Amino acid sequence: MTTETPDISDIRADSVGDFRFPEQHKFDAGMGLSEKTVDYISDVKNDDKWVRDFRKHGLKTFLEKPMPTHWATKDLENIHFDQFRYYLSDGQKPKRSWDDVPDDIKRTFDRLGIPEQERKFLAGVEAQYDSEAAYSNVKKVVEEQGVIFLNSSEALQKHPEIFRKWFGKVIPTGDNKFSALNSAVFSGGSFIYIPPGVKVKHPLQAYFRINSEQFGQFERTLIIADEGAEVMYMEGCTAPKFETATLHSAVVELVALKGAKIQYVTVQNWSSNVFNLVTKRGLAMEDAEVKWIDCNIGSRLTMKYPGVIMKGKRARGEVISIALANTGQHQDTGAKMVHAADETTSNIISKSISIGKGRATYRGLVHIPKHLKGCKNNTECDALLINSSSRTDTYPAINVRGNQHATQHEASVSQVSAEQIFYMQQRGLSEAEAMSLSVNGFINDLVREFPMEYSVELKRLIDLEMEGSVG
């Protein structure tokens, strides 16, 4: 347990959405990663033996696997795994007041229109978002429908019969180095089970969980929608997050059984010191649908390729993604669509925006094997470059065998033209306003896919990013 008093002089606010506080933690696994660390976490969490073994296997796999720098950026080599704390819990409320929060951060919240309660939580003034009322209300409603909504540890302890079957099955521990890391040290995240035929009316949000680990470094999420069930899950918000840790590696597994529908919405705005290396994949059985709606802003490096394995006939998979990379940021995102049954359909629409020296990379994989018939894929990826120093790369891999399928792929790179900006400025808009308008226009059709409150915040956030990017 650390005992240092929060030192306000240590608060940094280098740029929009980039700030952090010193934190106090009740449980601390210490620096570095070893079997001892994993045991410590298992002890604190009171893991069952099989979970402890799962973690150990994760650690072993993580240590054995090389960094994927043969295809990914060399920047990964700058992650020093021995210099992180792998488990921190905050049983204590941090002792700081709203007055201590720097003015420019308050202004950012203001500009983004973040509600008062959330601001305090996001600024670390309160350890948890005080939504007791809303939570118990939603919880009551969904519990009456038989929905189980718990954090990872609780779920594995209370309902192994439901969650063990799928835990680590959609994304096996050895899928990649970071899924292995997560398997070793995971904590927090949401485990959700929707019983057959239940259609959850309101989107479930990480907000509504009283567990303060929702912004954990190594979240583990598993959502199972039983036959005919429907659910929408939302995580994150456009508000900047204060960061005590710079390595984030989440694993999210979705299971949509026959005829079920899962929509998973993510909006994240990371501070620019964060490595955000996430594995997300859904399994769609017969007539089921998995849809990822994903918006990534900020971070030093984000690597995230939400995927759908369409295992049952007529299953559908969809990835809608927006990435915004400013100077010092690299958004390496994309989608994976694995067709494993006849008449399966997938759709990928990806839009990226690079500002300043920001870099956006699209990586896509579409796999349709020869023995299947009647599969369809549509892939569209569009990149928008704001400045001449902005960068974008596209690596699509469409692996289609057999001749009974329909695929189409469109990619475009465009630059906000000086003439277009001149035109808008001639109508009285400042250069930043003109840029914001073009960028919002560029992603407009995708923003419509986001829940209303997110789309409004997104627009404001883009305005803020543009203000910083024009001289």
Add this chain to the structure above:
Amino acid sequence: MSLKIENLHAGIPGREILKGLTLEVKPGEVHAIMGPNGSGKSTLSKVLAGHEEYAVTEGKVMLDDTNLLDLAVDARSRAGLFLAFQYPFEIPGVSNANFIRAALQARLPKGEDIDAVAFYKRMYARMDELEMSRSFTARSVNEGFSGGEKKRNEILQMMMLEPKYAVLDETDSGLDIDALRIVSKGVNAMRSSERGLLVITHYQRLLDYIKPDVVHVMVDGRIVHSGGPELALVLEEKGYDWAKEELVNAA
């Protein structure tokens, strides 16, 4: 009070295009600039608006009491200068209504918001005058518009922004006779004792619809003739060669 251009020299690196142009448009007046291709008419409109491609090397432009050349492009617009583009740009994903609204919002002091109901009411009225379908409010700015629709949209923006001075750059180009009539109707509706208009055109045809108070003939970056509306007819009859010869004779 006027839009006053004095001895304006401007061009791109290595080439002077405007070579000492002088012109004054007072509120309530409509001036037409006619001239052959390459005489610098469109350059004039871009220089007035502040396009970064052109550098002003000499001269002065006053918009009432404001030195226009000191201002950035957007500040010139907010100061009251409007340019109807010869080739309006497309802004994918941004609806026409949102664009015009943003432009109006940019003119308000911080903290003040456009009254949305009044805004739409006013815009619909202007669109009716321009015989534009309501669907144009939701469509992306100029995207997929025909040439005539783009020009009408320019006039719509002018009507909504109500500038003190407007420069219309070849607004008649690419218009069929019906579109020309509608666009001219819009421009004429904007004539007012408070507003000065500068209409740039290659053809006399437009001036049958928008009657100018003063006609200028521009050749090689300068005004070589100024006169009443009858000058346009002389040009129509004798052609621009006549004006060019005059220039040579004068030299």
